[in-house]
Amino acid sequence: MARAPKRPNRFFTIGSILALAWLGSIAVLSILAPVLDSIRDPNKLGPSYSKNYKVGPGWDFWFGSDKLGRDVFSRCIFGAQISLRVALGSIVVGLLVGGFLGLLAGYLRGKVDSAINVLLDVLLSFPALILAILVVGRLDVLAENWTWLTRTWSVTIVLSLLSIAPIARIVRAQTLSLSEREFVLAARSLGASKWRIVGKEILPNLVPAMVSVAFTGVAVLMVAEGGLAFLGYSVKSPTSSWGKLIAENREKFNDGAWWGTTFPALMLFLTVFAFNVIGDRFARRFDIREAAL
Amino acid sequence: MRYALTRIARFVLVFVIVTFLVMLVTRIGSKDPIRDLAGGTVGDAQMDKVRDDFPYVKACSGTFEYIPCVAKQYVFWAKDMVTGNMGVSYLKSQTVFEMFQERAPSTFFLGFWAIIIGLIIAVPIGVYSAYKRDGWLDRILSLGSYVSISMPQLVLAVLLLYGVASRFEFFPNRTNYIAPWENPVEHFKNFFLPSLTLGLGLGAVWSRLLRADMILTLQSDFINLARAKGVKPGRVLWVHALRSSVLSLITSVALQMSGLVSGAVVAEQFFGVPGLGFRLVEAVQTNDILAIQAITAVIVAVVVIVNVGVDLLYSVIDPRIRQMRAMG
Amino acid sequence: MAGTGKAHLRDTDDIILRVEDLVMEFPVGRTGLKVNAVSGISFDVRRGETLGLVGESGCGKSTTGKAIMQLPRPTSGSVLFEGVELTTLQGQEMREARTRMQMIFQDPISSLNPRRKVRDIVREPLVIWKRGTTADQLGKVDALLEEVGIDPARAAESQPHQFSGGQCQRISIARSLVLDPTLIICDEPVSALDVSVQAQVLNLLEDLKTKHGLTLIFVAHDLAVVKNISDRVAVMYLGKMCEVAPSDVLFQAPAHHYTAVLKDSIPVPDPEIAVAQVAIEGEPPSPVLPPAGCRFHPRCPAADERCSSEEPQLREIGDGHFVACHHPLVGGEAPVTVRSATDA
Numbered sequence: 001m002a003r004a005p006k007r008p009n010r011f012f013t014i015g016s017i018l019a020l021a022w023l024g025s026i027a028v029l030s031i032l033a034p035v036l037d038s039i040r041d042p043n044k045l046g047p048s049y050s051k052n053y054k055v056g057p058g059w060d061f062w063f064g065s066d067k068l069g070r071d072v073f074s075r076c077i078f079g080a081q082i083s084l085r086v087a088l089g090s091i092v093v094g095l096l097v098g099g100f101l102g103l104l105a106g107y108l109r110g111k112v113d114s115a116i117n118v119l120l121d122v123l124l125s126f127p128a129l130i131l132a133i134l135v136v137g138r139l140d141v142l143a144e145n146w147t148w149l150t151r152t153w154s155v156t157i158v159l160s161l162l163s164i165a166p167i168a169r170i171v172r173a174q175t176l177s178l179s180e181r182e183f184v185l186a187a188r189s190l191g192a193s194k195w196r197i198v199g200k201e202i203l204p205n206l207v208p209a210m211v212s213v214a215f216t217g218v219a220v221l222m223v224a225e226g227g228l229a230f231l232g233y234s235v236k237s238p239t240s241s242w243g244k245l246i247a248e249n250r251e252k253f254n255d256g257a258w259w260g261t262t263f264p265a266l267m268l269f270l271t272v273f274a275f276n277v278i279g280d281r282f283a284r285r286f287d288i289r290e291a292a293l
Numbered sequence: 294m295r296y297a298l299t300r301i302a303r304f305v306l307v308f309v310i311v312t313f314l315v316m317l318v319t320r321i322g323s324k325d326p327i328r329d330l331a332g333g334t335v336g337d338a339q340m341d342k343v344r345d346d347f348p349y350v351k352a353c354s355g356t357f358e359y360i361p362c363v364a365k366q367y368v369f370w371a372k373d374m375v376t377g378n379m380g381v382s383y384l385k386s387q388t389v390f391e392m393f394q395e396r397a398p399s400t401f402f403l404g405f406w407a408i409i410i411g412l413i414i415a416v417p418i419g420v421y422s423a424y425k426r427d428g429w430l431d432r433i434l435s436l437g438s439y440v441s442i443s444m445p446q447l448v449l450a451v452l453l454l455y456g457v458a459s460r461f462e463f464f465p466n467r468t469n470y471i472a473p474w475e476n477p478v479e480h481f482k483n484f485f486l487p488s489l490t491l492g493l494g495l496g497a498v499w500s501r502l503l504r505a506d507m508i509l510t511l512q513s514d515f516i517n518l519a520r521a522k523g524v525k526p527g528r529v530l531w532v533h534a535l536r537s538s539v540l541s542l543i544t545s546v547a548l549q550m551s552g553l554v555s556g557a558v559v560a561e562q563f564f565g566v567p568g569l570g571f572r573l574v575e576a577v578q579t580n581d582i583l584a585i586q587a588i589t590a591v592i593v594a595v596v597v598i599v600n601v602g603v604d605l606l607y608s609v610i611d612p613r614i615r616q617m618r619a620m621g
Numbered sequence: 622m623a624g625t626g627k628a629h630l631r632d633t634d635d636i637i638l639r640v641e642d643l644v645m646e647f648p649v650g651r652t653g654l655k656v657n658a659v660s661g662i663s664f665d666v667r668r669g670e671t672l673g674l675v676g677e678s679g680c681g682k683s684t685t686g687k688a689i690m691q692l693p694r695p696t697s698g699s700v701l702f703e704g705v706e707l708t709t710l711q712g713q714e715m716r717e718a719r720t721r722m723q724m725i726f727q728d729p730i731s732s733l734n735p736r737r738k739v740r741d742i743v744r745e746p747l748v749i750w751k752r753g754t755t756a757d758q759l760g761k762v763d764a765l766l767e768e769v770g771i772d773p774a775r776a777a778e779s780q781p782h783q784f785s786g787g788q789c790q791r792i793s794i795a796r797s798l799v800l801d802p803t804l805i806i807c808d809e810p811v812s813a814l815d816v817s818v819q820a821q822v823l824n825l826l827e828d829l830k831t832k833h834g835l836t837l838i839f840v841a842h843d844l845a846v847v848k849n850i851s852d853r854v855a856v857m858y859l860g861k862m863c864e865v866a867p868s869d870v871l872f873q874a875p876a877h878h879y880t881a882v883l884k885d886s887i888p889v890p891d892p893e894i895a896v897a898q899v900a901i902e903g904e905p906p907s908p909v910l911p912p913a914g915c916r917f918h919p920r921c922p923a924a925d926e927r928c929s930s931e932e933p934q935l936r937e938i939g940d941g942h943f944v945a946c947h948h949p950l951v952g953g954e955a956p957v958t959v960r961s962a963t964d965a
Contacts, residue, residue: 181732268445
């Protein structure tokens with residue numbers, strides 16, 4: 001994968017352009033959804049003729065209607081908003097916290113490294129989904145007192161927690177290998193302070209890997225959110241997310257209403273795929289440059 | 294030896310921290326852990342019985358007393374676990390041990406077949422695409438594995454359950470546990486689709502891993518030597534090259550354990566597999582505290598033991614990798 | 622050989638660097654064992670002198686170079702630089718002391734940060750120490766780049782990977798000069814370069830040395846490279862010092878058996894000359910468990926019982942020529958001393 005010399009290693013290929021286009025349109029649609037007239041209110045009960053999955057995909061309801069007669073298309077678009085917000089929010093927290101811990105462990109080593117490693121082992125030895133349902137379940141109880149703590153926040157907190165350890169591991173490994181490099185030694189011999197070395201020499205060299213990790217990470221987090229939603233541990237009704245739409249419409253799949261599950265599943269798949277494509281493109285370019293050095 | 298001991302000590306430490314955190318989580322936000330343990334709405338007699346059975350379970354309060362209070366309970370619980378008393382799920386009127394007897398086989402076979410399916414997919418594809426690297430079939434297979442990696446288990450489960458199981462009488466819509474030695478055909482029917490849900494993604498990841506490793510191996514001198522000696526191409530590929538490329542595959546198989554458990558929770562829920570993951574979700578919903586603690590402890594123990602195993606395996610196979618792993 | 626002792630240390634005013642009993646050990650993983658990379662070596666460098674430090678891979682010569690810079694700090698021993706003891710300096714003082722000496726590394730490309738512009742890399746030391754205004758700094762950087770043969774305009778907009786290995790080494794040299802150091806430690810500065818480029822870089826170093834009044838410590842595994850550039854050469858084996866002598870003396874009449882082997886391994890471009898080698902067998906022993914007595918004795922053609930039990934001390938056998946060997950090729954047998962076998 002990393003070594004495919006014949007293929008040009010440009011960042012922009014047909015695949016990555018399509019992926020960017022897909023992500024761009026999803027993002028724009030979900031942001032503009034509240035002000036676009038042609039997109040229905042996702043939570044408003046539909047007219048009676050559309051109840052109980054009466055209307056299939058067509059001009060009226062692009063992706064068909066659901067049990068309560070709501071528009072599956074608009075629920076998908078508003079669901080995208082939640083899915084993206086949760087995944088992006090968590091990856092940002094993950095990058096900040098995980099990156100910080102990884103840098104600390106990799107650069108300072110010694111006791112700090114051991115302590116951080118135990119923490120990361122603790123996080124990693126938990127199967128992700130189990131940690132997530134445990135924590136979301138408990139946060140629900142706290143949410144009774146803290147009204148701001150909606151499920152959207154709970155899920156973001158949990159997914160951030162999950163993304164910390166893998167990111168910290170990667171950053172730590174990279175920092176370790178970078179700080180062995182002679183330019184770091186050179187900086188030390190020039191009298192640069194610790195924090196200057198971290199900031200000017202190590203951090204800039206971590207950026208490409210981090211960007212790639214961020215994209216692949218978002219893909220993983222979206223899948224995780226889907227799983228949580230399916231188990232009933234993501235946003236609460238009537239708010240929608242893709243995983244939740246799959247879960248709430250799946251009962252009717254066999255009675256002819258295939259659209260309620262298929263469209264959100266397709267959108268989830270395409271989005272995850274797009275994030276993976278871009279992350280992979282980035283990693284490939286990055287690898288090649290590293291090899292050239 | 295010293296290395297092995299420090300490694301094991303560290304994992305024991307991790308295990309204790311994790312199980313303690315789980316216990317903490319079951320207590321935080323619980324108004325009355327004894328009632329949760331007793332199964333919710335029950336009479337006073339039942340409550341008294343539960344108090345009698347588990348005198349150490351109590352509600353903790355206070356800012357500074359909270360953690361020590363839970364820690365005390367943890368010691369009692371850990372003692373119970375070590376002596377083989379895993380506790381009781383009053384809600385289900387069974388001991389946690391009985392629950393394991395009932396639920397663990399399903400989860401075991403689900404994971405087992407998922408790994409087998411993953412390997413059946415990964416090994417031929419990985420070896421072939423490395424051999425015919427950048428050929429048209431390699432490209433198609435690469436794209437295929439790429440698509441499979443991006444396929445959320447949830448989406449795959451939808452496809453398999455509604456696209457396959459509902460359309461063909463052959464596969465049941467809900468999985469029942471049937472031991473393979475009782476009825477192999479029924480076992481296969483029940484477990485194939487949920488295992489495939491888990492196994493396809495694994496197969497895709499592993500095939501890419503194996504392909505990358507094989508490409509490196511095939512370029513190395515000892516392969517050229519084998520070819521020059523006149524070893525048959527098939528043998529070079531499947532014996533010489535594969536043997537020296539499987540190391541990272543083995544690691545990945547082992548390290549996917551915790552991912553497998555997560556995936557199993559979704560797959561079990563979707564296909565109605567009567568496994569531990571399914572039970573755990575129920576337990577969390579009702580805060581069935583001893584069940585939660587026992588199930589997570591067992592799962593984490595498996596993950597941790599596999600990790601130690603991989604570490605030690607590595608240190609036996611290749612001391613250089615041991616150092617690298619110690620660093621990274 | 623491979624002995625200890627300080628007989629070769631000089632006692633004059635113009636000594637810029639004096640290293641005594643330098644020891645450097647690294648732990649091996651978590652096994653409790655340690656690598657004895659450098660086991661008690663001493664040497665000094667006079668102002669304006671070039672000291673060559675040679676030995677095969679793993680003999681501790683690079684480690685010695687880095688230990689002088691306190692990167693990392695040596696396990697024990699003393700490093701006296703311009704009259705200041707470096708091993709006890711802390712924090713800010715240490716960082717400042719390091720600026721008076723600089724280091725050039727083996728891998729020219731790895732020693733430059735791949736994500737920064739070359740001109741910024743060379744300017745970095747001035748920025749760290751806030752020397753002069755931006756204009757002053759850039760003026761100095763450009764002048765130095767010009768001096769080492771790099772186009773400043775190109776350096777302003779290019780990253781290291783756009784330059785060749787030789788050019789990168791020139792950039793490293795420019796960076797090491799920017800703080801006006803007095804001592805430069807060159808850690809195998811040309812061994813990663815093509816032979817044709819090696820000569821150019823060596824000549825550049827010679828020129829700069831005269832122009833900037835530098836003192837050089839030149840670490841290399843290749844005696845041929847050291848031969849011309851050094852005033853004095855110190856030969857190391859397995860963390861110990863074997864022989865110290867003025868460059869021409871060492872090449873005409875090596876006293877230590879190991880030096881002789883090194884010298885004979887320089888390829889001679891004449892097919893008529895037989896490859897008469899005092900072949901030594903095997904690899905150097907592991908520095909984790911170094912041999913007792915003279916560390917070279919398992920591979921030495923002249924080794925006897927004394928060599929395996931008693932560690933030889935450096936002693937003078939000619940004008941400025943010191944050797945640590947019981948049975949040297951020139952200068953006669955070592956007098957029998959009553960000393961403990963291994964005192965390092």
